[in-house]
């Protein structure tokens with residue numbers, strides 16, 4: 208068995224649950240973090256949010272981050288999107304150093320955040336209008352994305368005429384419409400009921416497999432993380448560091464039945480132990 212990179216020595220992986228932090232290092236594609244830390248400077252003093260992080264998300268990988276509340280997950284996503292600058296270190300997206308917000312990513316937040324006065328198609332087209340790209344070139348793509356997520360026929364409806372899950376599906380289309388290579392998703396299904404959330408997970412997995420996007424998703428749900436991910440990064444309490452990175456040794460296209468698979472349940476348990484040993488469980 209490979210040596211664990213886990214900081215928490217109490218959590219040892221079972222033989223078939225490899226820790227894979229050495230996978231594909233040095234590849235110029237995907238997302239690469241080298242020594243990336245963040246300390247917020249506030250009037251009340253410094254708030255160290257992330258300890259120096261080093262990891263690589265592969266091109267086309269579904270990478271999920273879990274961690275205790277306040278450990279710096281959203282901060283991590285904002286750094287990768289270029290909305291925030293790191294205090295130390297360097298982030299490369301597709302080989303390019305991130306210094307400002309960049310067009311390579313589509314971002315999905317916890318709430319759909321659709322503009323109430325724009326219809327669903329208008330909301331999906333928002334990044335095209337904001338980037339002043341030619342509308343005609345993207346209209347068909349917007350419509351086929353809406354079809355892909357089961358919203359065909361709802362193009363002219365206003366957001367309030369759709370359920371929460373439908374609005375969130377529209378916001379995923381909005382994040383995909385300009386064809387970014389990378390999707391950054393911050394607890395995208397946190398506000399949904401359990402059944403809709405399960406359906407959205409299946410939907411998202413299908414979209415990711417079909418479009419071969421690189422996805423970084425943050426969630427508080429360990430089963431959701433294991434269900435969706437190729438790899439799961441577990442963070443420590445603030446200032447967040449890498450507790451462990453787990454490979455998910457399950458078929459890439461999964462149905463909900465996989466949740467009864469012993470490999471699934473064992474990995475969920477193993478990740479949960481990190482939180483118990485840190486004294487914090489969400």
Ligand SMILES: Nc1ncnc2c1ncn2[C@@H]1O[C@H](COP(=O)(O)OP(=O)(O)OP(=O)(O)O)[C@@H](O)[C@H]1O
Pocket residue numbers: 247248249254255256274275276277278279280281282283445
């Ligand atoms: N703009 C800011 N100024 C000062 N401190 C901040 C700022 N944004 C976040 N923080 C602090 O940094 C830490 C990490 O915040 P962040 O939102 O990244 O955590 P999180 O893991 O996403 O939390 P949660 O799971 O609860 O959403 C928290 O302690 C938070 O209070």
